[in-house]
Amino acid sequence: MLFQKMGVVDTVRFLNQFSLGSGDYTKDRHQWLDYLYLDDIFSEIEARRQR
Numbered sequence: 001m002l003f004q005k006m007g008v009v010d011t012v013r014f015l016n017q018f019s020l021g022s023g024d025y026t027k028d029r030h031q032w033l034d035y036l037y038l039d040d041i042f043s044e045i046e047a048r049r050q051r
Helices: 002-006 008-016 023-033 038-050
Strands: none
Touching: 023 038
16 A cells, blocks of 8 residues: 555655646647647747747
């Protein structure tokens, strides 16, 4: 078991780092990325390199 290897305190710290969150990540991701094209990504990379 996890707590036997890590100890109770460290196991609680480890578990407290995680949360289920809220919302629908897949739906949100589509809103962010559906209109992002590979040429736009390359252009942005090139622009940042030149700065």
